[in-house]
Amino acid sequence: MTATLTRDAPAAAPKPPAQRPRRRLSVPHLLLIPAIVILLVGMGYPLIWQIVTSMQEFGIKQQFGQPAPFVGLANYFSLATDPTMWEVVVRSIAFCFITAAVTLVVGLLLAVLMTAVGTVVRLILQISLLLAWAMPVVAAMTVWIWLFDRRRGVVNYLLDMIPGVDMNRFSWLSTPITFFIVASVIVIWMSVPFVAFSVYAGLTQVSEEVLEAAQLDGANGVKRLRYIIMPMIRPVIMIVLLLQLIWDLRVFTQITMLQDAGSKSSEYDLLGTYIYKLGAGSQDFGMASAVSIFVLALTLAISWFYVRSLLKEDEQS
C-alpha cells in the first residue's frame, strides 16, 4: 500500500482551509466562545471536582459536610494494588475490543451488502437497521432482557427446539461468560446500524471511474476491495472504530440493567458499573473519581492512534 492510493488528486488539490491569515485574530475565537462557555459551565467544574476529589478521602461523611483530607495519590495507589480493579480493567478492555471489532466487521459487511442488493431489499434492510437504531436504550434493554428471560424468553424457546439442544431454563445472566455474550450481542445490535450507515455513505462516495479503470487493468474483486475501496473508506472506518472503542469501554446503562436482571456480583462489572458502584453504591467518591480519571487516561491510550494522527495533521496544515 502506498500513500498515492489514498485519494485521487482532484480531491486533495484545493488549498487547505487554513490559509486565511487576515481573520487570524478575533473571528474564530468569537465563534468558539459559546462552545467554550457551555463546556466550562457543564463539564469544567465536574472535571475539576473529579480531579481534586480523586486526591482526597471523600466518603459519605464528607458529602455531609466534614472536611475531606488530602491524600495525594493514595487512592491511585490502592487502585493499582487492588486485584478486583485489574480484573475489571482487563475484562473491560477485552469486552471493548471484541465488541467494537465485531460491530465494525458486521457493519462493514452489511454496508457492502446494501450496495450489492436491489433498491427494495436495500430499503428493507435500511429500515430494520433504522428501527433498531431508534430504540431508546432503556426500552431496548427491557426487550432484550425479556428475550433472554430464563423461563419465558424466546431465545431459550427457539434454541430448545433445535434437536439435541437443551436450553430449557438456561440462565444466560448467571455465568460471566454468557452474561457478557448477551451484553455484547445487545451492544452490537445497537451499534451496527450507525457503523453500517456511515460505511455505506462512504462506499457510495467511491468513484466509479476509478473502479472501472482498475477493472480494465485486470484487478479482480478482492484486489479492488483491498487496494481501492478500503483505502478510500479508511477514514470513515477509523473514526467509527474510535467511537466504538470509546463507547464500548465505558458502556454503562446496558450492563447495569443486565445486572439488575442477573447478578450484581463484581465478576459482572465493567468500568462504567465499577465506578458507579464505588460512587453511588459505596459512597467512596474519592476512589470513584480516581477510577474515572484512570478511565480517561485509558481511553486516551486506546485512542492514541487517532489522537496522534490528528495532532500531526494539524502541524502539517
Add this chain to the structure above:
Amino acid sequence: MTDTSLNTHVIASELAPAPAPIPTAPETQPQKLTRLRFRPARILLSILAIVVSVAWVFPVYWMLNSSLLSNRTLQSFIPTFVPIGGSFENYANALENGTFYSALGISLSVTLIAVFFCLLFAFLAAVAISRFRFKGRKSFVLAVLIIQMLPAEGLFIAQYKMVSSVGLLNSIIGVSIIYTAAVVPFTIWMLRGFVAGIPADLEEAAMVDGLSRTGAFMRITFPLLAPGLVASGVFAFLQAWNEFTVALVLLPAEDMHTLPLWLRGFIQASATRETDWGQVMAASTLVALPVIVFFLIVQGRMTSGLVAGAVKG
C-alpha cells in the same frame, strides 16, 4: 504502527476540501461497487439481506407484539408470535395515571433545547476550527476530544452540587445545560467534517460575484450543510433522549421525570411482583415511538447527510 505517514495523509486529505458533495440521495447511486452479473448470487445476497433484516428488527417487533398481548398470554411458556386477539389494554394501563404525558413533555423540552443549542454552538465552533487557523486551535480540538472520553458515571455528585447551588435542580434548564455540554464535543467533531467537506472555493466564487463573506456563507455553504446538521442533530437527539443517570440525580421530583426515568420507574415498580411484561413492553413502545417518528421524518435528509461526508473526520 509504521505507516503513520499514510495514516496522516488519509486524514489530512479528508480534511482538505473535497469536491462538492452535493447531497446525492443514496437511491440515485445504484450498485456500482459489486457488479453482480450472476443472478443467483444476487438472489442469495438478497435472501441474506432479508434474513439479516428480520433478525435485526425482531426485538422491535417483539416489543410491539408483547405489548399487545395480555399478561396471561405472556405467562405461558410457549411464546405467542403473532398478537392475534391482542388488545391495547396494556397501553391504557400504562397511560392510566397520566404521568406519561408529563414525562413526554419534559423529555421533549430537555431534548429539543439541548439539540438546538448544541447544534448552534457546535456549528460555530466547527466553522472556527475548519475554516480558520488561529492560536489555540490545536488545544481546543484536543480538549474537545478528551472531554468526550470522561466517564459520566462518576460525575453526578459534582453535577448535582453545581446545578443545585444555582437553584436549577428539578428544572429543565439545569438538565439542558448539562446535556448540551455533554453532547457539544461530539457534535463539534462531526460538524467539523461537514464544514471541511464544503469547498471554500464556492464561497469565494460567490464573494467575487459581490456577496459579503457572511452572505456567501449563508447563501452557499449553509444550505449545503443542512444534511450535516440533520445528521448531527439526530445524534444529539438520541443521546439526550436516552440519558438517564444525570436525569435521575438532577430531576429528583417525580413530576419532573423524563421518559427514561418514567420507564425505569415502571420496571422498578414491578420489582415487588412478577414483572408485568405486557405493560412494560407497552411502556417501552410509548418511549420508543417519538424517536421512531422523528427518525422517519428526518430519515431521507439524514441518509443524504451521511453520504455527504458525515463522520469522515
Add this chain to the structure above:
Amino acid sequence: MKRKYAVAAIATAAALVLAGCSSTGGDAASTESAKGQDITLWLMGGDTPDTLRDYLKTEYKKATGGTLKIEEQGWGDAVAKLTTALPDAANTPDVTEIGNTWSPTFTNAGAFTDLSDMYDELGGDKLLKSFVEVGEVDGKQYALPYYFGSRYNFYRKDIWSAAGKTVPTTLAEFDETVKSLKTDTQSGFYIGGSDWRNGISWIFANGGDLAKKDGDKWVGTLASDETVKGLTEFQSLFEGASLAPATEFDSTPWVNINNNEATGVPEAATIIAPGWAHWSIGDLAPDPKDATKTVATWNDDTFGTFVLPGVDGGAAPVFAGGSNIAVSAASKNQAGAKELMKIIFSEDYQTLLGENGLGPANLDYASALGDDQFAKALVESAAGSKLTPAAPGWAAVEGAGILEEFFGKVSAGGDVKALATEYDEKLDKLLN
C-alpha cells in the same frame, strides 16, 4: 489541616446550639412554628398504600395548614438520591423513609436530626427495639422504625401431605424435608442463591453473624465457626432443594408457589417471603376488573404458612425487613417535619399500618395486624428477628453488592471457609 478541623468543630458546635434552641421551645412552640410549612416526604417503593398516603396528607393539613408532598423513590436508586439530596438544604426531603439497614450509615454521617427529645412522645420503649438501635448514635435517636415485615415460610399443603410431610419443628428437619421434595421440575424450597436477606437466617440460627464490633472498629465475622456452619448448611440446602440460579437475588419467589398457568402445577413446594407476599399467593383467576390480569385468592386447603424453625425448635432469627424514618438535618422545616413524625407515630396511623399488613413500629398496636395466620406468623417471626450489623459502612456493603456476590459463590458450591475469609477482608474495608 488543623484549622479546617477547628472550623468544622465550631460549625458542629453551632449546629448543636441551634438544635438545642429549637428543642427547648417544647411542643406547643413547635406546633406553632410548623404553621403553614409545606414539607416533602420521601417514601421508598410502593410499600405504603395510597390510603395511608392520603391519611398523612389530610392530617398534616389539619395539624399545620401546610401541604405535605409525598414523593416515591425507587429502592434501586434511592441511596444515590439520598446521598445527593440530604445534605442540600434547598432540595432535601424534610422527612424520609430509609431502608432500616442503611440507617447506621446515614445517621453516622450526620444526615438526620436528633429526635431524642421527642422519642418518648413518639412511642419510646414501645417502638421496635432492633430498629431503634440501628438508628441510634451514642444513645441518641436519629432514625426511628417505620414499619417491619419479617419473613416466614409459605408452603403447598397439597404437595407436603402427598409426600407425607408435616410442618417441621427444627431447622435440620426443615432442610431435610424440603430437600426430599425437590424434583426435576419443582424446587422443594425455592430460594435464589444470592438472596442473602433470606439466606442469613441460617447464619443467625446457628449463632453466627455478618460482622461484629471489635473495640471501636467493625470487623467481618463471615469466617467465624458459627457463621461458616450456617453457610455450609445453607449451601447444602440450596444445592439440595432449590432450582433457582445461584445468581438470583431479590427474587419474587411467590410466583413459583402458585400453580403455573401453562403447566397447572407449581414450581416450588415451599418459599420464604415477607409477609405481604400473601396477597400474591393463592388460586389464580382472571381479575374481574381487568381481564389481562390475574388475581390470587388465598386457599387454606392448598396453602399454608409456618415460621422458619430454629436449630433447637422455636422460631429461627430471620432477617427483620422493613424501614426506618427520619428527619433530614438539613431541612429548613424542622417544626413541620416533627409534626409529621407525630402523625406517623399516632395511634391512628400505626393502626392503619397494621391493618394494611405492615408491622407497626409501635408494638402496642401490633394487634391491628389482626389475628389471622399471617398476622400470627408475622409477629412470631418478628419476635426473634435480627438486623444486619449497625456499622457505619453498612450501606456501602449493600451498595457494592458484596453479600449477593458472596452468597452466590457459596451457593455455586465454593469452599465456604476460603470464601468467608476472602469476603471478611472486603467487609473490613467498607464497614467503618
